[in-house]
Amino acid sequence: MKCIKLPAEVSIYAVTELKQKIEPYLSNNQEIELDFEQVETLDTAGVQLLIWLHKRSTHDNQPLKLTHINEQILSVLEYVGVKEMLCIPEELTHE
DSSP states (O other): OEEEEOOSEESTTTHHHHHHHHGGGTTSSOOEEEEOTTOOEEOHHHHHHHHHHHHHHHHTTOOEEEEOOOHHHHHHHHHTTOTTTTTOOGGGGGO
């Protein structure tokens, strides 16, 4: 499993760099874990990155796991309607 620790700000200012950091691990059948422990800000560009990553990993049959999601980030994902799509189990939201 490849664990990628996300920065405090997953926003329009960081998504290009994040995508470049994540892309090399796609399509190698290795589970990718996105660790949200430090994330304080998630904007729509960050949500778009998560949707893209989810679609890409689903297409490639590559496991994707989101961990350490705090209440603020969870509420953003719920508000924009992608929490269920991203398959975030309730027990992972409070690690």
